[in-house]
Amino acid sequence: xxxxxxxxxxxxxxxxxxxxxVDVDIKDHExxxxxxxSGCGKTTLLRMLAGLEEITDGEISIDGLRVNxxxxxxxxxxxxxxxxxxxxxxxxxxxxxxxxxxxxxDKAEIAARVDEAASILQLKKFLKRMPKQLSGGQRxxxxxxxxxxxxxxxxxxxxxxxxxxxxxREEMRVEIAKLYQRLNxxxxxxxxxxxxxxxxxxxxVIMNHGIVQQVGSPIEVYRKxxxxxxxxxxxxxxxxxxxxxxxxxxETLFFSNGDIKLSIPPYLLSDAKKHDGREVAVGVxxxxxxxxxxxxxxxxxxxxxxxxxxxxxxxxxxYIKVGETRLQATVEAFFDRxxxxxxxxxFNYRNMHVFDKATERRISE
Amino acid sequence: MEILRSIYEVAWFILLIAAGVAAxxxxxxxxxxxxxxxxxxxxxxxGYPVLALAGLRAAGLQLPSAAAxxxxxxxxxxxxxxxxxxxxxxxxxxxxxxxxxxxxxLLVYPFVFEVYxxxxxxxxxxxxxxxxxxxxxxxxxxxxxxxxxxSPLSEVSFWALLGxxxxxxxxxxxxxxxxxxxxxxxxxNAIRFKGAYRTLLVIPWAMPxxxxxxxxxxxxxxxxxxxxxxxxxxxxxxxxxxxxxxxxVQWLSDYPLLTCTIINVxxxxxxxxxxxxxxxxxISSSYYDAADIDGASYLQKLRFITLPLIKPVLMPAVTxxxxxxxxNINVIYLVTGQSGGTEQADILVSALxxxxxxxxxYSYSAAFAIVVFALLFFISVTYLHGFDAAKEER
Numbered sequence: 092x093x094x095x096x097x098x099x100x101x102x103x104x105x106x107x108x109x110x111x112x113v114d115v116d117i118k119d120h121e122x123x124x125x126x127x128x129s130g131c132g133k134t135t136l137l138r139m140l141a142g143l144e145e146i147t148d149g150e151i152s153i154d155g156l157r158v159n160x161x162x163x164x165x166x167x168x169x170x171x172x173x174x175x176x177x178x179x180x181x182x183x184x185x186x187x188x189x190x191x192x193x194x195x196x197d198k199a200e201i202a203a204r205v206d207e208a209a210s211i212l213q214l215k216k217f218l219k220r221m222p223k224q225l226s227g228g229q230r231x232x233x234x235x236x237x238x239x240x241x242x243x244x245x246x247x248x249x250x251x252x253x254x255x256x257x258x259x260r261e262e263m264r265v266e267i268a269k270l271y272q273r274l275n276x277x278x279x280x281x282x283x284x285x286x287x288x289x290x291x292x293x294x295x296v297i298m299n300h301g302i303v304q305q306v307g308s309p310i311e312v313y314r315k316x317x318x319x320x321x322x323x324x325x326x327x328x329x330x331x332x333x334x335x336x337x338x339x340x341x342e343t344l345f346f347s348n349g350d351i352k353l354s355i356p357p358y359l360l361s362d363a364k365k366h367d368g369r370e371v372a373v374g375v376x377x378x379x380x381x382x383x384x385x386x387x388x389x390x391x392x393x394x395x396x397x398x399x400x401x402x403x404x405x406x407x408x409x410y411i412k413v414g415e416t417r418l419q420a421t422v423e424a425f426f427d428r429x430x431x432x433x434x435x436x437x438f439n440y441r442n443m444h445v446f447d448k449a450t451e452r453r454i455s456e
Numbered sequence: 457m458e459i460l461r462s463i464y465e466v467a468w469f470i471l472l473i474a475a476g477v478a479a480x481x482x483x484x485x486x487x488x489x490x491x492x493x494x495x496x497x498x499x500x501x502x503g504y505p506v507l508a509l510a511g512l513r514a515a516g517l518q519l520p521s522a523a524a525x526x527x528x529x530x531x532x533x534x535x536x537x538x539x540x541x542x543x544x545x546x547x548x549x550x551x552x553x554x555x556x557x558x559x560x561x562l563l564v565y566p567f568v569f570e571v572y573x574x575x576x577x578x579x580x581x582x583x584x585x586x587x588x589x590x591x592x593x594x595x596x597x598x599x600x601x602x603x604x605x606x607s608p609l610s611e612v613s614f615w616a617l618l619g620x621x622x623x624x625x626x627x628x629x630x631x632x633x634x635x636x637x638x639x640x641x642x643x644x645n646a647i648r649f650k651g652a653y654r655t656l657l658v659i660p661w662a663m664p665x666x667x668x669x670x671x672x673x674x675x676x677x678x679x680x681x682x683x684x685x686x687x688x689x690x691x692x693x694x695x696x697x698x699x700x701x702x703x704x705v706q707w708l709s710d711y712p713l714l715t716c717t718i719i720n721v722x723x724x725x726x727x728x729x730x731x732x733x734x735x736x737x738x739i740s741s742s743y744y745d746a747a748d749i750d751g752a753s754y755l756q757k758l759r760f761i762t763l764p765l766i767k768p769v770l771m772p773a774v775t776x777x778x779x780x781x782x783x784n785i786n787v788i789y790l791v792t793g794q795s796g797g798t799e800q801a802d803i804l805v806s807a808l809x810x811x812x813x814x815x816x817x818y819s820y821s822a823a824f825a826i827v828v829f830a831l832l833f834f835i836s837v838t839y840l841h842g843f844d845a846a847k848e849e850r
Binding site for chain 1: 740742743745746747748749750751752756760761764765767
């Protein structure tokens with residue numbers, strides 16, 4: 092097992108800048124998920140670590156060893172591809188043992204390792220089958236098995252679950268979590284699905300436009316998003332953003348966007364004078380929009396109109412309009428109010444975030 | 457006015473074909489509609505032959521035995537529809553009918569006639585009698601015996617021809633595949649001016665074969681051909697080559713089969729290249745990524761990834777290439793076959809052509825052609841069987 096360092100990684104495809112100075116340190120035995128929207132450069136970063144893409148600038152090292160110029164097979168990594176990339180003309184067993192056979196590993200050793208990986212992944216029954224004869228989930232397991240057999244220093248997963256249906260994806264997510272507990276390996280996992288990122292990761296690297304937006308544990312990036320992008324990307328349903336201006340009235344700082352006026356308590360934004368007149372975005376997760384009830388450390392009541400209710404079973408999504416501002420709230424089922432009715436809501440200050448409009452960075456505590 | 461006349465004739469011909477197809481479809485239609493009526497048997501067995509005969513007469517054909525043949529055909533069709541089809545699948549049969557007429561005219565009729573010829577004796581001495589009286593002596597299997605025992609030309613035997621044909625086919629297809637594969641691998645890389653290279657490489661295939669072959673034949677001319685001129689220039693620059701045995705040769709008279717092979721390899725590589733390139737481009741790049749990580753070298757990737765994955769496109773192409781090369785009369789005939797040409801380069805089909813149209817042994821050639829057909833059929837079935845087995849494997 093090994094640590095991985097990215098130092099100032101830059102990637103250009105001709106004039107197109109894909110990665111612009113990525114610095115990430117990944118520790119030994121760590122499960123790191125790189126997450127971001129399509130085209131943010133996360134897969135490119137992974138492929139560069141694997142040695143499948145040229146590195147335009149910067150340095151990648153595995154276990155302190157610079158690997159920029161090393162051939163993929165010499166980097167002691169294993170990769171699981173989005174489309175599995177199982178060799179279609181080889182059986183499961185041949186697929187799993189291919190790398191070892193190329194290295195002329197001892198036959199008994201190959202058999203032992205394949206057997207071990209197959210029993211971890213419950214693939215023993217399928218060893219003689221062709222990839223074509225397997226379901227999507229089984230193919231994915233074979234692809235993981237192919238990685239395990241090689242006993243690499245670092246496992247790379249490139250959106251491994253995105254070709255599976257929703258139910259299977261959940262099952263495989265749990266499988267991968269269990270596998271990590273068992274192997275205790277360094278795993279770098281790329282996905283665009285923030286649920287996978289939140290559930291699997293020890294640490295999350297959030298990327299956008301080729302830049303690392305925030306690195307932190309799942310709960311850190313959820314509770315303390317560093318900027319507007321992270322706040323909007325992590326969490327489902329998406330955070331509500333209110334765009335407006337701060338103003339100082341007496342000693343109290345107020346936020347206003349024309350429809351909603353909120354007092355901003357000092358534990359959210361200290362040094363009120365500094366923020367007078369600042370353009371900001373206030374972020375509140377739907378869970379922290381309290382509808383028709385009070386809570387500790389909550390804002391003043393705001394009057395709104397219920398537009399749509401979505402019943403999910405245990406929870407209910409409410410789409411509320413306050414003046415021209417649209418808000419989403421999640422409440423316990425059953426809310427029992429018909430669309431069009433007036434509702435009272437307030438915001439939970441403890442989970443409220445204030446972002447500067449210009450820099451998009453978080454300025455609240 | 458000549459052009460108007462041509463247009464008129466073509467239009468008349470198209471009209472005639474349309475009428476024939478319409479008649480056939482009408483014939484099938486009534487069959488399906490009334491096959492189980494009591495009066496229908498009589499009409500089908502007597503009415504249609506009479507109508508068809510009237511049509512043939514109107515078209516200017518004088519065939520005394522046509523009536524009997526038409527009656528026989530009509531009876532067969534009647535029995536087939538009455539007892540086998542029983543009025544089922546009306547629409548599919550009607551939709552297939554026009555295509556079936558075309559196939560029958562272009563393939564079935566010539567093939568049946570060829571089988572008929574091969575059991576009779578049609579040659580220069582009997583052809584006038586056949587034309588005047590319609591009589592052809594029946595000889596049974598004699599023509600087939602002759603195929604294996606006598607030479608189709610003046611000296612070379614069937615077996616020598618067969619061996620030469622197999623050698624010719626194998627060497628050509630081998631170099632086609634190897635050359636096409638190498639070029640396809642080169643073109644599959646990200647290189648500059650790829651489109652231009654591809655166009656240039658496809659030209660030999662896109663040109664009419666006759667033009668290409670005749671042009672290449674000129675290049676192998678002993679005095680004025682490019683090949684010998686090039687060898688002479690080379691010798692002038694590097695005199696030591698002469699001591700290695702390099703010298704201009706009489707390509708067309710001394711090495712006719714080799715010359716034909718070189719020309720045909722040049723002609724056939726583009727097809728294989730295009731097919732293999734298509735196959736290469738259909739292979740997902742993630743297999744190569746995975747193989748890179750697994751530590752496969754370039755040759756290992758070629759052997760364990762590329763070759764198995766292009767096999768499905770390669771096998772049909774090789775089968776086609778084998779049949780085409782086996783049957784390639786163009787190159788051999790155009791390079792060596794004209795008057796005074798040599799027999800040293802003849803393969804089965806070119807010998808067959810000469811036997812039929814230079815030596816005028818029609819029945820013998822018919823039997824010969826059927827033997828060649830049987831051989832090719834066997835080769836193709838073996839290939840395709842191997843292909844199916846390969847497909848089962850994955």
